[in-house]
Amino acid sequence: MFTVLILGGTSEAYQLAEALHGSGDSGGCGRRVISSLAGRTAQPRLPAGEYRIGGFGGSDGLVAYLHRESIDAVVDATHPFAGQMRWHAATACAAAGVPLLRLERPAWQAGPGDRWSEVDDWPTAVAQLAAAPPARRVLLALGRQELAPFAALDGVHFLIRSVDPPDPMPPFASAELLLARGPFTLADERELLVRHAIDTIVCKNSGGDATDAKLAAARELGVRVLMRRRPPQPDSPTVATVAAAAQWIAARAGN
Ligand SMILES: NC(=O)c1ccc[n+]([C@@H]2O[C@H](COP(=O)([O-])OP(=O)(O)OC[C@H]3O[C@@H](n4cnc5c(N)ncnc54)[C@H](OP(=O)(O)O)[C@@H]3O)[C@@H](O)[C@H]2O)c1
Structure with a gap:
């Protein structure tokens, strides 16, 4: 079964999990979807479908997790100011040969009248x-x-x-x-x-x-x-919307 890991903690990650989880089966369209939360908030909102909570133990820990759970694709939908996870994801996915997509909402722009x-x-x-x-x-x-x-x-x-x-x-x-x-x-x-x-x-x-x-x-x-301003990020393919991330997964899952 095609297995997707969503690195979450953002509204986009919840929306993506919901979209992929589909109509109530264990992942919709023969997919397994696992959301990962860092576990920072006392009572986190729980995502649709499968989830896990807590750090992986750096990029090496994430590599081990990707192998153990036979992850086929990773969507890094962590917050624009989560400064570390994106680098661990880039390093681990490169090492494990797993495709990685960054889902990041566009930054706010100052307009007329802003100070x-x-x-x-x-x-x-x-x-x-x-x-x-x-x-x-x-x-x-x-x-x-x-x-x-x-x-x-x-x-x-x-x-x-x-x-x-x-x-x-x-x-x-x-x-x-x-x-x-x-x-x-x-x-x-x-x-x-x-x-x-x-x-x-x-x-x-x-x-x-x-x-x-x-x-x-x-x-x-x-x-x-x-x-x-936002911190720097790795040179991973990036999309701005949940719909674009869902399309990217569908293309990789072949459905
Ligand atoms: N920073 C913000 O302003 C902000 C705002 C809203 C929500 N969040 C969410 O809160 C979480 C933590 O933020 P942060 O700024 O501490 O992130 P970070 O600097 O990128 O990550 C620090 C460490 O926390 C663990 N981690 C982060 N995101 C994880 C995830 N989705 N699943 C499992 N482990 C994760 C990793 O530990 P290991 O090295 O042990 O794997 C990572 O090295 C993120 O998931 C982020 O999306 C952050």
């Missing part, structure tokens, strides 16, 4: 927050494990939005935690920015429409955005 500054790392974002005119009330919309560099900034109140609570919480002088999972609406984001008198948003260029409403709200309200 974005793009940064490559968080220390640069911290320096920009401190530079004149300094930020006073900042929405941090980034991973809960990435907060520490911001805790050193005095004189700034942070509204920290994350899916799970930071553990441990870095020692911010002034911060408030908002636990929430997207998608977020424009009306809600507008209300949030106004209620907390946010002057700057710090976020990553994740792309997609689940969390882009904050950018539209920021544009409307003239709020500044410090946008982190």
Whole structure:
């Protein structure tokens, strides 16, 4: 049976698993579909069909897994800011001779009215927050494990939005935690920015429409955005949509 491994953790990975899982049999069209989650969130949403949770143990571990489960194709649908898994997937698939496709949603682009500054790392974002005119009330919309560099900034109140609570919480002088999972609406984001008198948003260029409403709200309200650029990625064939990834698999599976 043609076996596909989806490296997941994104809405596209869930959608692809659902599309491939088909109409309720063990994989649809004679395919076996296994989704892989890193296991970062306490109560992850479970994908359609088969799944596994936890790291593979580097690229060598992934090579062993590809052989053990007789994987015929891999779709790396990990998050645009998951910096490592893509390299392990590229190395492992090359070593095991398994075709690899990267599924990555397009990045957001600044448009008229946006007040974005793009940064490559968080220390640069911290320096920009401190530079004149300094930020006073900042929405941090980034991973809960990435907060520490911001805790050193005095004189700034942070509204920290994350899916799970930071553990441990870095020692911010002034911060408030908002636990929430997207998608977020424009009306809600507008209300949030106004209620907390946010002057700057710090976020990553994740792309997609689940969390882009904050950018539209920021544009409307003239709020500044410090946008982190995406990390580099291997030279793997890449598609932007779930439909294109499903087609790629169908072509390899011969159906
Ligand atoms: N980084 C983000 O901003 C972000 C946002 C939303 C969702 N996510 C999702 O959260 C997961 C972890 O993110 P990260 O930034 O820590 O990723 P990462 O830097 O690319 O990966 C770190 C390690 O976590 C394991 N891993 C990552 N994705 C995995 C997967 N789908 N299945 C099994 N193991 C996986 C691998 O461990 P081994 O080396 O042991 O195999 C990998 O070396 C990813 O799956 C990603 O799609 C990340």
